[in-house]
Amino acid sequence: xxxxxxxxxxxxxxxxxxxxxxxxxxxxxxxxxxxxxxxxxxxxxxxxxxxxxxxxxxxxxxxxxxxxxxxxxxxxxxxxxxxxxxxxxxxxxxxxxxxxxxxxxxxxxxxxxxxxxxx
Numbered sequence: 552x553x554x555x556x557x558x559x560x561x562x563x564x565x566x567x568x569x570x571x572x573x574x575x576x577x578x579x580x581x582x583x584x585x586x587x588x589x590x591x592x593x594x595x596x597x598x599x600x601x602x603x604x605x606x607x608x609x610x611x612x613x614x615x616x617x618x619x620x621x622x623x624x625x626x627x628x629x630x631x632x633x634x635x636x637x638x639x640x641x642x643x644x645x646x647x648x649x650x651x652x653x654x655x656x657x658x659x660x661x662x663x664x665x666x667x668x669x670x
Contacts, residue, residue: 557581
């Protein structure tokens with residue numbers, strides 16, 4: 552869930568409505584918790600947090616990713632792309648650099664890991 556809906560609340564209110572906050576964040580809501588008027592924490596749901604961590608992992612593993620996406624958008628805007636029909640017919644050759652071993656797919660985090668209870 553990538554909802555950007557959220558609100559800012561003081562820590563005292565967060566303490567009073569802790570379980571209500573947990574319920575809302577599970578549906579994509581975000582909270583910024585303040586103390587003495589200054590932001591101290593952002594509370595998001597576990598799925599959204601895992602998604603953010605996976606995105607950061609991809610960005611770290613592929614540092615030029617945003618630059619390559621921007622280059623692809625420019626190529627597309629200039630009409631410099633291959634249609635699916637052209638691709639299937641093999642009408643163009645492609646200069647695709649070989650992938651390095653480190654550029655392979657990485658194992659992603661489990662999106663639903665439970666923490667063990669402490670006795």
